[in-house]
Amino acid sequence: MVLRATSAIWKREMRKWRRNRTQLISSLLLPILFLLVIGNAYSGTFSDIPVAITNLDSETPAQVFQEALQNSTSLSVVATNISISDAMAMIDDGKILGFILIPVNFSKTLLPLPWGVTVSPSTRINVTDDNTNLMVSQALEGLTAQVLNETLHDNRVASWFTDVTHLPFRLSELSIGKVDRYATGFTFIDFLAPGILLMTVLFTSLFAAGMPIILDREVGYFDMLLSTPTRRSDIVLGFTLAGVTKVIAQATFVLVIAIVLGIHMALTPLSLLYIYVLATLLGLGFVGISIAMSVKIELTAVQFVNGLINFPVFFLSGAFYPVESLPTWLRTVVYLNPMTYAVDGLRAVMIKGASILTVIPDVVFVGVFALLTQILGNLALYLALSGRQIRIRHRSQRTK
Amino acid sequence: MVKTVEAIDLVKQFDGLTAVDKVNMSVEKGELFGLLGPNGAGKTTTIKMLITLLKPTSGKALVAGFDVLTEADEVRRRIGYVPQESALDVRLTAAENLELFAELYGLPKSEIKPRINEVLELVDLDKRKNDLVAHYSGGMKRRLEISRGLLPTPQVLFLDEPTLGLDPQSRRVVWEFIHKLQKDWDLTILTTTHYLDEAEREMDRVAIIDKGTIMAMGRPEDLKTEFGKDVVELVIKSTDGGDSGEQLKSKLLSLELGTDLSVSDRKVRLGVPNGKTALPLIMHKIESVGLGVESISVRSPSLDDVFIKYTGRGIREDEGAQDSEDTKKQRAMMMARMRRRV
Ligand SMILES: Nc1ncnc2c1ncn2[C@@H]1O[C@H](COP(=O)(O)OP(=O)(O)OP(=O)(O)O)[C@@H](O)[C@H]1O
Ligand SMILES: [Mg+2]
Numbered sequence: 001m002v003l004r005a006t007s008a009i010w011k012r013e014m015r016k017w018r019r020n021r022t023q024l025i026s027s028l029l030l031p032i033l034f035l036l037v038i039g040n041a042y043s044g045t046f047s048d049i050p051v052a053i054t055n056l057d058s059e060t061p062a063q064v065f066q067e068a069l070q071n072s073t074s075l076s077v078v079a080t081n082i083s084i085s086d087a088m089a090m091i092d093d094g095k096i097l098g099f100i101l102i103p104v105n106f107s108k109t110l111l112p113l114p115w116g117v118t119v120s121p122s123t124r125i126n127v128t129d130d131n132t133n134l135m136v137s138q139a140l141e142g143l144t145a146q147v148l149n150e151t152l153h154d155n156r157v158a159s160w161f162t163d164v165t166h167l168p169f170r171l172s173e174l175s176i177g178k179v180d181r182y183a184t185g186f187t188f189i190d191f192l193a194p195g196i197l198l199m200t201v202l203f204t205s206l207f208a209a210g211m212p213i214i215l216d217r218e219v220g221y222f223d224m225l226l227s228t229p230t231r232r233s234d235i236v237l238g239f240t241l242a243g244v245t246k247v248i249a250q251a252t253f254v255l256v257i258a259i260v261l262g263i264h265m266a267l268t269p270l271s272l273l274y275i276y277v278l279a280t281l282l283g284l285g286f287v288g289i290s291i292a293m294s295v296k297i298e299l300t301a302v303q304f305v306n307g308l309i310n311f312p313v314f315f316l317s318g319a320f321y322p323v324e325s326l327p328t329w330l331r332t333v334v335y336l337n338p339m340t341y342a343v344d345g346l347r348a349v350m351i352k353g354a355s356i357l358t359v360i361p362d363v364v365f366v367g368v369f370a371l372l373t374q375i376l377g378n379l380a381l382y383l384a385l386s387g388r389q390i391r392i393r394h395r396s397q398r399t400k
Numbered sequence: 401m402v403k404t405v406e407a408i409d410l411v412k413q414f415d416g417l418t419a420v421d422k423v424n425m426s427v428e429k430g431e432l433f434g435l436l437g438p439n440g441a442g443k444t445t446t447i448k449m450l451i452t453l454l455k456p457t458s459g460k461a462l463v464a465g466f467d468v469l470t471e472a473d474e475v476r477r478r479i480g481y482v483p484q485e486s487a488l489d490v491r492l493t494a495a496e497n498l499e500l501f502a503e504l505y506g507l508p509k510s511e512i513k514p515r516i517n518e519v520l521e522l523v524d525l526d527k528r529k530n531d532l533v534a535h536y537s538g539g540m541k542r543r544l545e546i547s548r549g550l551l552p553t554p555q556v557l558f559l560d561e562p563t564l565g566l567d568p569q570s571r572r573v574v575w576e577f578i579h580k581l582q583k584d585w586d587l588t589i590l591t592t593t594h595y596l597d598e599a600e601r602e603m604d605r606v607a608i609i610d611k612g613t614i615m616a617m618g619r620p621e622d623l624k625t626e627f628g629k630d631v632v633e634l635v636i637k638s639t640d641g642g643d644s645g646e647q648l649k650s651k652l653l654s655l656e657l658g659t660d661l662s663v664s665d666r667k668v669r670l671g672v673p674n675g676k677t678a679l680p681l682i683m684h685k686i687e688s689v690g691l692g693v694e695s696i697s698v699r700s701p702s703l704d705d706v707f708i709k710y711t712g713r714g715i716r717e718d719e720g721a722q723d724s725e726d727t728k729k730q731r732a733m734m735m736a737r738m739r740r741r742v
Contacts, residue, residue: 008503012489012496019491220485227451228504228552229476 005230009238010245013212017246027207031200031254035261038320039189039196045074046139051098052079052087059107060160065125065151069100074143091130098129098140110157115165186351190264194346195319197254197275198282198339202313204250205283206306209243210290213381214299222385232385236378240287247283248276266353274349274356278363281370282342288373292380312337319343338369402429403462404556404588405450410459412445412612419445421612422459427556427590427605432582435592436599436703437609438711443592444484446609447558450590451481464555480549484560484592486541490534494525494544497533498551505552519547523577539570546577550585557581559591563598571595575602596703606703608710615710624701630675631701632658632682636666637692655685660709666694669708671701 017024055066070077078096079087087099105123108116117123127144131137151157158169216222225235255275258265265271289309297305315321316330317339323331334340345362348354405427412420420442427433435443448454450461452472460467466474489497495516502512520526523543533541542562549557562578563571575598581587593599599606600620607617616623636648649663658670658678672678675698686693 004503004506008500012492012500015496016489016491219487220483221487221489223448223453223483224481224487224501224548225504226453227476227479227481228501229473229506230504 003234003237005234006238006241009225009235010242013239013242014245016212017208017242027204027250028253030203031196031250032257034196034199035189035193035254035257035263039187039192046136046143047073048076049074049098049136049140049143050076050078050096051100051140052082052090052096053077053100053102054081054084054087055102056104057102057106061107061110061151061157062102064154064156065102065106065148068147068151068154069144072143072147074139087128091128094130096130097133097136098127100144101126101128107160110152110161111164112167186264189261190351191347192320193258193263193265194350195314195317195343197251197258197279198317198319198342198346199314200250200254201247201279201283201342202286202339203306203310205243205247205286206290206309207302208246208290209239209287210294210297211302212242213239213291213294214297214302217294218299226385232382233378235385236291236381239381240284240291240374240378243287243290244280244283247287248280251276251279251283265350268353270356271349271353274359274363275346278342278346278366281363281366282338285338285366285370285373288370288375288377291377292373295380295384313339316340317343338366341365403427404429404431404464405433405590406462407446407450408460410446410449410461411457412442412449412454413457418612420449420456423609423612423614425607425614425617427588429588430582430586432578432589432591432602432604434599434603434606435590435609436594436596436606436707437592438594440611441594441609442612443594443609444560445612447560447590447592451479451558452476477552478555480552480554480557482542482545482549482557482559482562484564486545488533488541488545491532493530493532494520494536495529497544498548501548501551507551515551519550520544522550522581523547537570539566539573542566542570542574543577546574546581550581553585554587556588556590559589561592561594563593563595571598578602596707600703608707610711616706620703623703623706626706629673629701630671630678630698631669631705632672632675632678632696632698633667633669634682634686634696635694636668636686637694638666651689651691652686655689657682657685660705662708662712664713669705671705671709675699 051069053066053069055062066080069075079090082090084099084101087096087101090096091099102125103123105117106125109119109123110116125144125148127141129137129140161167161169213222216225226232259267286309293305312333316326316334317337318334319339323334323340326334341362345359345366348359348362349356403426405425407423407425410420410423411418423442423446425433435441435446437443445454449456450463450468452468452475455469460469462468463475464478466478468475489500492500498516498519499512502515507515516529517526520529523546525540525544525547528536528540533544536544546557546559546562549559559578563574566574578589578591579602582589591603603620605617605619606623608615608623616626618626645663645665648666649661652663652668653661658672661668661670663669672682679696679698683693683696
């Protein structure tokens with residue numbers, strides 16, 4: 001058989017990989033942790049944000065508003081009717097993240113003249129929040145507005161209005177109708193799952209392909225391989241295939257976990273095929289990079305260099321942070337990042353169940369990336385091997 | 401005589417450092433030939449050029465009649481190699497380690513299993529073939545590596561420091577296997593060592609190599625006879641210690657006590673045709689220039705004396721300094737191995 005050496009090397013890598021329990025288990029745990037921790041942590045909804053409320057208005061709307069705030073599961077009202085200076089002190093101490101002040105004439109702004117008063121800064125609801133906690137701060141503002149909107153629709157407010165003015169309550173409102181395009185019940189974890197799957201592909205391919213080569217090089221194992229009458233290209237191919245196999249196995253594992261966790265997914269044979277094609281192509285791409293680096297890099301530097309690649313590739317891909325939240329100069333990086341296309345394509349097919357045709361450009365981009373880095377990686381290793389320039393460390397002692 | 405290995409003016413330079421400098425040597429068919437030299441002498445570099453792992457900077461080498469540069473594949477088909485550093489997959493069993501290389505050497509599928517059993521039997525590891533190599537002792541690992549070098553039924557076996565790091569008993573066992581191979585398989589073996597006793601005891605011929613240059617070559621007995629008949633060692637009394645080493649040496653040289661005189665601290669070593677008759681004369685001459693002799697002894701020459709003659713220092717002097725170096729390296733290797741396990 002032509003590729004005997006290739007399959008022998010592949011087999012060796014698989015055996016080593018299977019028997020390295022610690023590494024295997026931790027590489028399986030990482031995606032689970034990511035899904036569970038990040039997927040749930042940034043789910044976009046909040047609960048029990050500690051706040052204080054001071055209500056200076058005794059009229060019904062203010063009371064209804066306060067009540068609604070207190071009933072909201074997103075908030076946890078830890079103090080009421082405290083002075084502004086006390087509230088500020090509590091924010092400083094970290095006891096509360098926000099302070100909601102309902103001014104004296106708040107309710108009256110709802111009434112037409114001559115019963116009411118005109119809206120002015122002194123009659124507005126005032127939310128002071130700990131804006132160093134950016135996400136919570138934004139959420140509080142949104143929440144208060146939402147609760148206020150609910151208050152205005154409360155029957156008690158309408159009857160209070162009629163009681164005072166003897167006029168029918170007509171709330172002029174501009175509301176936006178929101179329609180979910182896709183099946184309802186999407187959570188952040190669903191959004192995140194494709195990214196986590198590809199993150200696993202990224203991490204695995206960078207680590208699992210080049211690492212064995214570096215180790216073999218540093219302990220002199222490569223000399224043994226090269227002293228045999230084997231075609232150099234067969235050896236290279238063996239390492240590449242082993243790397244890709246590990247990637248596919250890992251991707252499968254994450255997919256199974258995602259299904260077990262009940263993550264929204266379109267699971268048709270075609271979409272599965274597509275998931276594997278994309279994951280494999282992306283894996284091949286980073287396996288190529290990993291192998292190219294393995295020719296030169298030191299064992300001690302691997303983790304560091306891998307981190308340098310992992311970090312921007314993952315975070316600048318839209319896998320986790322939306323592309324729209326990035327400044328323009330960073331977006332350029334995002335649009336050059338193959339991970340972006342893989343995430344985009346995978347998300348479309350996995351979650352939206354988009355037709356394969358619509359994501360062909362994604363596949364093409366990732367495919368070209370894979371092709372280029374494979375050429376680079378295999379060439380680098382092949383040249384190093386056949387030029388025999390692979391660094392042979394001088395060591396004079398064997399271990400027992 | 402058939403020359404199985406031949407090096408002609410072989411040179412290897414690493415960015416300005418000449419590791420191997422115009423080495424000329426030949427190993428005959430069926431011979432057990434040893435390169436003897438201290439750490440950094442260029443032994444491993446020479447071997448790596450012969451087995452096509454390093455390109456010579458200049459010069460030429462033939463192995464089994466093929467040029468290592470232009471016919472590398474032919475060379476690789478005819479050699480077995482046991483590297484200086486242990487290169488085994490500890491997470492694989494002995495049989496699995498060999499299986500990979502049986503494939504890489506291109507053995508016919510049907511022959512792989514019997515062949516693995518055969519070579520393992522040869523080094524007495526057949527009963528442990530399904531154990532993980534991680535559970536092997538240092539000596540067993542070395543034997544396993546030797547058996548791996550035998551898988552392709554080589555014409556030449558290259559053994560780089562086959563006994564380094566082993567205890568004396570394991571060293572003996574390993575050499576027994578090597579001798580058995582040489583005899584039973586009519587194998588040509590090129591090995592390296594920095595143990596003088598091994599070179600003296602085990603090898604048919606040795607080449608003394610230092611700083612990349614071959615200083616002497618021949619059968620151990622011949623090299624020793626060449627050195628002179630007897631070795632006289634004496635220690636000069638320290639009461640006359642005003643003299644520096646250099647002064648002492650030139651003083652002694654002027655006395656024409658014998659050949660190959662070397663001085664280290666107050667220890668003097670030289671060669672004489674007949675020790676017993678030379679002793680009184682030497683004592684007399686030394687005392688006549690006002691120096692005292694603390695002790696004096698006569699013995700037959702060893703390879704160590706030959707080594708000092710050609711290199712100006714003892715191989716053991718290097719070794720003393722090397723011990724801690726070796727320990728350091730050993731630790732580094734252990735670390736690498738531990739990381740490998742993770
Ligand atoms: N790949 C390399 N790059 C640069 N220098 C090297 C390389 N390999 C060996 N050397 C240097 O060449 C010289 C000879 O090294 P070599 O390994 O051949 O010595 P050796 O006789 O085998 O020593 P030891 O007994 O320690 O194994 C040393 O100075 C070493 O540092
Ligand atoms: Mg060496």
